[in-house]
Amino acid sequence: MKTPLQIDVTFEQILALVKQLPQQQKIKLSKELEKEAIDSTLTRLLKTFKTDALDMQTITEEVERVRQEMYDKKKP
Template structure:
């Protein structure tokens, strides 16, 4: 079993460590942080839109209504 060690570092201490990294490692860290932020935002977004009240028939009906409205607008022009 792996043992994890956690170190309590402040932001400035972490920033000092990051500044010591080579460019390649800074880039890698940057990409990982970006990926982490995107994943967190996506998770929040998915949770906001999650619902049990929607089924495929409801979606199909709404799509058909919007298509009909768009067709009617295009035909009126």
């Protein structure tokens, strides 16, 4: 059975380790961190906009209303 290793390190220690990495690994690490940030931002946005108040019928009615307005504006 493997036990996860947990150690206390400071940000400065991690930064010092990252600075020792080869350029290619720094780029890879940067991309992974960016992906994680994007995922958490997207998750937060989805939670913010999640609602049970909208159903497909409401959406369809709104789309048709907007389409009609656009059509009416094009009429001479």
